Amino acid sequence: MDFNSILSEIKKVVFQLFEEQYGTLKNTSKQEIECFLENATEKLKRWSKLLKNKELTKEEFIWLLKSQKDCIHLKALQQVGVSKISIGLFKNKVLNTVASLIINRIL
Amino acid sequence: MIYFLKNGRFKSVLLLLIIVNTSCVNFKTAIYDQYSFQKTVELKIDALQLMESATTPYKDNEKAISHFLKEVDKIIEYEKYKPRNKISYAMWKLIKNPKNNLLGGFFECWKAQNQLSEAFIKEAKLQISEALDMLLHYEGKKSRTAKANILNILSNNQ
Numbered sequence A: 001m002d003f004n005s006i007l008s009e010i011k012k013v014v015f016q017l018f019e020e021q022y023g024t025l026k027n028t029s030k031q032e033i034e035c036f037l038e039n040a041t042e043k044l045k046r047w048s049k050l051l052k053n054k055e056l057t058k059e060e061f062i063w064l065l066k067s068q069k070d071c072i073h074l075k076a077l078q079q080v081g082v083s084k085i086s087i088g089l090f091k092n093k094v095l096n097t098v099a100s101l102i103i104n105r106i107l
Numbered sequence B: 001m002i003y004f005l006k007n008g009r010f011k012s013v014l015l016l017l018i019i020v021n022t023s024c025v026n027f028k029t030a031i032y033d034q035y036s037f038q039k040t041v042e043l044k045i046d047a048l049q050l051m052e053s054a055t056t057p058y059k060d061n062e063k064a065i066s067h068f069l070k071e072v073d074k075i076i077e078y079e080k081y082k083p084r085n086k087i088s089y090a091m092w093k094l095i096k097n098p099k100n101n102l103l104g105g106f107f108e109c110w111k112a113q114n115q116l117s118e119a120f121i122k123e124a125k126l127q128i129s130e131a132l133d134m135l136l137h138y139e140g141k142k143s144r145t146a147k148a149n150i151l152n153i154l155s156n157n158q
Helices: A003-022 A027-052 A056-079 A091-105 B002-006 B008-026 B035-057 B060-078 B088-098 B102-112 B117-158
Strands: none
Touching: A003 A027, A003 A091, A027 A056, A027 A091, A027 B117, A056 A091, A056 B088, A056 B102, A056 B117, B035 B060, B035 B102, B035 B117, B060 B088, B060 B102, B088 B102, B088 B117, B102 B117
């Protein structure tokens, strides 16, 4: 399993998704996506391996992916405060894209 | 203007304004709370220990889960009524919400599946541990911020 190629495909597809939805991708949004992927890379690698070895089910894999989104939400609260956070970026569309890309490539 | 600057009364008023201003900055976020910190540490240990039982049927652990979630509700209620404490309160609510995928979501998942795999529990524990650590770091940071602000006030008063 070449995880790096999966990761670059995820980046490409997620950036494309945002460009289609919001027109030009703002730098801050791009940074947020990159930050999300960078923070989650090691975990994504580990979870993908467990999924491939059937130690995790598809549903469990998606659950963990969503928990990562919640951790990022917490981090945003901790760093920026309640009134200024923007996590619209990590809505279900992005998570579904990441999950389906990995699941399709692995299973 | 020069007259005002040389005037002793003006200097006193200015000093008073600076003290009031720095004092207000100090109270923008809640101050460090030993009880919150200690209770969060206890709940983190209890949560991770309870999660390990998720390889066994949910029904067998229902009583312990219910007791644990009540304890979490108590700290959330405590955080809710602390002044200027919106962030800690929001963080706890997110962690406990069964619709999210952290502590509350884990117990929902356990309930729905009845038993969970060791691999999943291990990974979920890491995620929840990370979430609770963020709460602890945030509470600990309040201590440093408060100390810095107090030192600031003291140096302004000298």
